[in-house]
Amino acid sequence: MFETKIIEATDDGMKEAQNEAVACLRRGELVALPTETVYGLAADAFNAEAVAKIFAAKERPEFDPLIVHIASYTDLKTVAEVPEDIADTVKKLANEFWPGPLTIILPKTPAVPDLVTSGLPTVAVRQSGHPIFRGINQALGRPIAAPSANRFGRISPTSASAVMKELGGRIPLIVDAGACGEGVESTIIRIEPREGKKPLFYLHRAGPITKEQLQPFGRVEKVKPGEKLQSPGQLDSHYAPLTPFRLLKSPEDFVPEEGKSYGLLSYKGEEGGEYVRMYDWDSVVSLSPGSGKLAEAATRLFFAMREMDEMGFDEIIAEPVSETGLGVAIMDRLRRASAR
Structure with a gap:
């Protein structure tokens, strides 16, 4: 020690x-x-x-x-x-x-x-x-x-x-040195050359460098599920709080159990948002309070997950974000956190 x-x-x-x-x-x-x-x-x-x-x-x-x-x-x-x-x-x-x-x-x-x-x-x-x-x-x-x-x-x-x-x-x-600026781990790629064409980039882990940023340099494809582990960040279950954690696909997927406490990890946290208003949550923590910006959500993601993990809920429920730009990396982390 x-x-x-x-x-x-x-x-x-x-x-x-x-x-x-x-x-x-x-x-x-x-x-x-x-x-x-x-x-x-x-x-x-x-x-x-x-x-x-x-x-x-x-x-x-x-x-x-x-x-x-x-x-x-x-x-x-x-x-x-x-x-x-x-x-x-x-x-x-x-x-x-x-x-x-x-x-x-x-x-x-x-x-x-x-x-x-x-x-x-x-x-x-x-x-x-x-x-x-x-x-x-x-x-x-x-x-x-x-x-x-x-x-x-x-x-x-x-x-x-x-x-x-x-x-x-x-x-x-x-x-x-204070809080980290990006908030999610680096993008990981493997390069495969193609004769007469732009190279192929296999995306092993989504991160701050997005598909859209990489596309001018090559074609981007996700690594297929079950492919042999070749880099960090490929395990199905990862980035998980100790509290049971569940990512919803739609509001209809949530059926609360009587006597259990639930916290919502929300994207915008708006009072009028469909995930916020569908249940009387014990607490709502927003990834991007009021602005709905993916960059802010990525920066706050792990901080917010850790904050909720310390609140003592029976389960943390996460709402999805749009899978565009940085939203791909955010959804990747939310899926892995809920996979255990």
Whole structure:
């Protein structure tokens, strides 16, 4: 057990936070770091013993691979061998979306421990857009393996306090830089070349980089259900609160049981909304209060789920959102949370 320390990465404390985090990573320890998506549980990706600590702290099965973060595009060659037939596409995507929340699956180099990739010949790579994560990544001088900083299958953390609730006592250090900006994990794609045509992008996990943003560079297709696990974020059940959680397809699907308490996770939370008015809810928590904006809903999603999980309901009911743009990623997380 650790006495978990939280260090604030404020303007005055930025250098101290970076130095302490880098020192910890160089010792082979774990550090929870902010990214633009969610807080990540970081280890030196080239240190297999340190990476093993990620799986232990999260209680994560070793068949579920990790994402590797690089400090700059020039570092890509240290973790991935980019095939010639997709090199131009990878470069275009990196120019457009890195640093940022896009993860690309590529053949791995021998330097990446098999534990990181769960024995797969490929590695999931991205360059974080969060200045603190990037600064620590650069100062360390090595790639960082970093899944979300929560226990396996639970709600991803978007604040340092949420990390503490999940992993307090299991890790030595949390770098606190406030709330994450995007709120849902990165988009994950695999690239397949097509002669004479734009490449095919297999979408392994929906995220902040939407299908619409990717389409100028290639054709986007979802990974088929049941396809062999090739990246993080493919498990059917994930991102789940401890409270039973159910996603509705329509208001008619909800039949309350007498004596049970119910909370509604609503998109807009409007009093006149059909999901809000169909039942006398014990509480209604809105993803986008009053504005109905998908970007706000994505940012608040895990925060709102965690808030409701702590309210003590017998069941949390979630209303669906439109599956356009960021709505695809939101619905992906809601479905996985309700799948257990």
